[in-house]
Amino acid sequence: AQSVSQHNHHVILSEAASLELGCNYSYGGTVNLFWYVQYPGQHLQLLLKYFSGDPLVKGIKGFEAEFIxxxxxxxxxxxxxxxxxxxEYFCAVNYLNYGNNRLAFGKGNQVVVIP
Amino acid sequence: DTGVTQSPTHLIKTRGQQVTLRCSPISGHKSVSWYQQVLGQGPQFIFQYYEKEERGRGNFPDRFSARQFPNYSSELNVNALLLGDSALYLCASSLQDNTGELFFGEGSRLTVL
Structure with missing residues (x-):
């Protein structure tokens, strides 16, 4: 079964520090890739997406992701x-061979930024 | 432009009961998907409907069922509730049926006692 791995479930860092969250997925053919974010008390929102083309994608609020x-x-x-x-940040993968909108999510990274 | 709306937002049931959760997609979106999110985990895919037809089903027992109506709204039904069904149930809509780009609602928090 397809799976998505996110490590370091809890991340605490200070303002102005750099953030990198890892996401690895199991092989399953061509994929579309996503990062979703859930701010406290809010619903899941799309942060950025990769379908094809330049493997370095830029999203909202200064975030970027690199597809390798x-x-x-x-x-x-x-x-x-x-x-x-x-x-909380979730990596999600859509395996195109399913031919639908099914997303496989990682377990998420809870990120706390200290002022 | 309203987002995906779900109802109820919170509900408490007892084991063995049945529950129906409702979802209205973003206007113009014809695809609706359902996910279950338990504490500490990422969302798990339950169903997708597109143009009123089932387009995908996740690894959930037959106690879980869903349908989509002509106005593209959707219901998720869970029969014979178990304690382990306690979770946040998320509905997501999308314009297309096969890209994975989803817009989520706030969810329905189900507690089974």
Missing amino acids: KSKFSFNLRKPSVQWSDTA
């Missing part, structure tokens, strides 16, 4: 975090 096909990875980065980035 050979490593089955889609790591999320932000050079300088703010207190408002405190949230």
